[in-house]
Amino acid sequence: MTLDAPDATARPSRATLRDVAQLAEVSIKTASRVLSGQPNVREETARRVRDAARALRFRPNRLARDLRSGAVSTAVGFVIGDLSNPFYTQIAAGAERLLREHGLELFIATSDEDPERERRVTLTMLERRVRALFVVPVAEEHAYLVPEQQLGTPMVFIDRPAVDVAADSIVLDNRRAVREATERLIALGHRRIGLVADRTQVWTARERVAGFADAMRAAGTEDWQRWVHRAHDVATARAVASDLLAGPDAPTALFALNNRITAGVVNAVAGLPGPPAILGFDDFEFAATLGISVIAHDPVDLGRRAAETALDRLAGRTGMPQQIVLPTRFVARGSGERPPPKAGP
Amino acid sequence: MTLDAPDATARPSRATLRDVAQLAEVSIKTASRVLSGQPNVREETARRVRDAARALRFRPNRLARDLRSGAVSTAVGFVIGDLSNPFYTQIAAGAERLLREHGLELFIATSDEDPERERRVTLTMLERRVRALFVVPVAEEHAYLVPEQQLGTPMVFIDRPAVDVAADSIVLDNRRAVREATERLIALGHRRIGLVADRTQVWTARERVAGFADAMRAAGTEDWQRWVHRAHDVATARAVASDLLAGPDAPTALFALNNRITAGVVNAVAGLPGPPAILGFDDFEFAATLGISVIAHDPVDLGRRAAETALDRLAGRTGMPQQIVLPTRFVARGSGERPPPKAGP
DNA sequence: CTGAAAGCGCTTACAG
DNA sequence: CTGAAAGCGCTTACAG
Incomplete structure (x- = not known):
């Protein structure tokens, strides 16, 4: 031809x-x-x-331009664990909105909740010379970021603090929030409270379970550990909740410690006669309709605060890394306020 | 000092x-x-x-490396309208999973549903010499992408086809799906069907409304347009649904044409006496629990197919751009199957 | 207002 | 097995 x-x-x-x-x-x-x-x-x-x-x-060719003019790229990196979880993507949305106003572009990549991948993705962004870096970490080990930190790339950890690198972080007051919510359940008369928490590797899960322990211990319940169950995804949470409710000594209240777990628990309970009270950490679109009480907060705001922190650093603010703790608020709703039944099983 | x-x-x-x-x-x-x-x-x-x-x-320094070795970057770009909408982020998740297996890295950026921003973000990715580009377009005009296309950067449009650039696209069979679902409602006896659709600018909204029109016309309803209402976000959808149900000649069924609209409609209807049947486009976590019938499909698969298409092009497959139409399936659920009440108002 | 030279940090040929 | 030269596509000084 x-x-x-x-x-x-x-x-x-x-x-x-x-x-x-x-x-x-x-x-x-x-x-x-x-x-x-x-x-x-x-x-x-x-x-x-x-x-x-x-x-x-x-x-x-931006590569050539950025290379010649030093690291004044307008790209900012955001490493997230799971693209399917709106909690994370809304954080990114919040950060993006503010960064954009300052002429910066946010590029999101995922670690797929794998520490090794998180490391690779983070390094790859750094190799691309991003101007700042946001991480919702799954890894517990971030020492490899120390040199970059020293070279002046602002890094902000979101939802969970950095362990072995001194970086800014934005977190929620997990422990207090769960302690107080548990106290409410106890005040309503609940003694058998089924807690469904994420894996112990996850910092927020540890904090939240600690809050539960605080409240249970204060109420004189020393064997609180028997009420703690684990689930990482919706399907497992659903199965765990079903098992709990079917078993002997079924809980009168279920407390789901994050949005995915809440989804599983709600689906497990649906249509059951004499359903338990349900509390969830993280608000969601159907919580009001379903009458679920939640520990609410605004992921978008979490992202915005993270962006503010990074912008401050870029503007030259120096000083020790800060940990900003954002408050949550308890939203009481219909069936989440259900007291335990009078007649025991 | x-x-x-x-x-x-x-x-x-x-x-x-x-x-x-x-x-x-x-x-x-x-x-x-x-x-x-x-x-x-x-x-x-x-x-x-x-x-x-x-x-x-x-x-x-990846910038230097990529610059010298030509455009063999491992970066792939994904331009999305809205980070808060899980429909989009799950598409990205699906694409990412497959691309990763091929050593490519997906970077996501958002157009915030603004055509002008979409253009800027897309160009910026191209300037960074991404290896391939995915776009869930909001803009109607993509002629500016033609040169890049000719230079061989694979581009795949997702959920909505490209208009004035000959690029591959992956879409759903919107029209048929809505036509058949509407036919079901009609078969159940519904005549007053309130349709809540996204803006007319959105291609999928136009296709879906066309499907509704097909079914209504076939049933002899020539004034189908009076049943079509518009909403773009959850809050508006909720208000629209509330107004419809409160007004005279209230619909006996509500058909929500995407996930955000469904959320609004469901929240509006919650707790109402004698609620209408509800159908939604896009499946969601609580659909079964709430008994909503939906037109279901898998966003993750949409992303995976898009990635496959791009990988094919990268592997050297030539030929005309293709439009892949993915089937949806109707999932009938409890209250979504409710027939209209016998006694009219 | 305009341009020739040097260089950003790497890798690609090409020699040895 | 190792290296000196050239160059990717731009921008930064520095001259005129």
Whole structure:
């Protein structure tokens, strides 16, 4: 098959600044000036350059630009555990909104909740010389970030603090929130409270369970551990809740320690006669409709605060890393306020 | 304040390959070979280089590497409208999983449902020389992508087809799905069906409304347009549904044409006496519990198919752009199957 | 207002 | 097994 038109259809390579300069009959430097908006170019020259750029469909190479001008990239990285969990993606949405107003672009990548992948993804972003880095960490080990930190890349840990690198972090007051919510359940008369928590590896799960322990111990329940169950995904949470309710000594209240677990628990309980009171950590769209009491907070705000912190650092604020603790609020709702039945099983 | 240690604490600049080579007493080329895993280096030399790299906390500059070696970046871009909508983020999750297996890294950025921002974000990714590009488009105009397309960057449009650029796309069979679901409602006896659709600018909304029109016309309802209402976010959908149900001639069934609208409609209907049948487009976590019939499909699969398409192109498959239409399935559930009440108002 | 030279930090040929 | 030279596509000084 022969092509008649010499290079009408085939455009093997991308036009560079040099091509534009050549076509416009100016130096490469002048072309650069025009296309990157620098002043001091005669209007007619500028027009020639712009025309040439358009004709050649020129698109600057950011890699080259950023490389030459040092690490003044406008890219900011966000490493998240799970793209399917709206809790994380809403944090990202909050951060993005604020960063955008400051001319920065947020790029999100996922660790898929794997510490090793988190490390790789984080390093890859750093190798791409992001201006700042946000991490919702799953790994417990972040010492490898210390050099980057020292080189001045602002890093903010979200939802869980950094362990072995001194970085800013934004977290919720997990422990107090769960302690107080548990106290409410106890005040309503509940003694058999089934807690469904995420894996012990997860910092927030540990904090929340500690809050539960605080309240149970204060109420004189020393064997609180027997009420703690684990689930990481919706399906497991559902199974755990079903088993609990079917077993002997079934709990009169179920306390789900994050949004995925709440989803599982709610689905397990649906349609059951004499359902238990249900509490959840994290608010969700159908909580009011379903009458679930929750520990509410705003993930978008979490992201916004993280972005603020990074912007502060970029603006030159120095000093010790800070840990910002955001308050949560308890939202009492219908069936979540159900007291235990009078007649025991 | 004077610093005693010369440069123990302050590390002004990043170590480069050149620094590593110097410390290891080899050429820069040899250092490069070791650190990028090329063969033909004596083990002892390699060790010296690795030690030097570690000592200097060397981290390669991907910008420089990618610039020199041409556009063989491992970065792939994904432009999404709204980070808060799990429908989109799950598509991204699906794409990411497959791409990762092929050594590619997915970076997600958001257009915030603004055509102008979509354009900027897309161009910025292209300037960063991503290997492939995924877009869930909000804009109707994509002619500016034609040159990039011609330069061989695979581009896949998801959920909505590209209009003025010949690119691959993956979409759902919106029209047929809604037509058949509407036919079911009609078969159940419903005549007053309140449809709540997204803005007319959105392609999927137009297709879905067309499906509704097909079914209504086939049933002899020529004034189907009076049953079509619009809402873009949860709050508006809720208000629209409330108004509809409170008004005269209230619908006996509500059909919500996407996940956000369903959320609003469900919350509006909650606790109402004699609630209407509810159908939704897009499945969701609480649909079974709430007894909502839905047009179900798997966003993760949508992403996976998009990734497959891009990988095919990267592998050199040529030919006309394809439009892949994925089937949906109707899931009938409790209250969604409610027939209209016998006694009219 | 415009341009020739040097260089950002790497890798690609090409020699030895 | 190792290295000196050139260059990826831009921008930063520095001249005129």
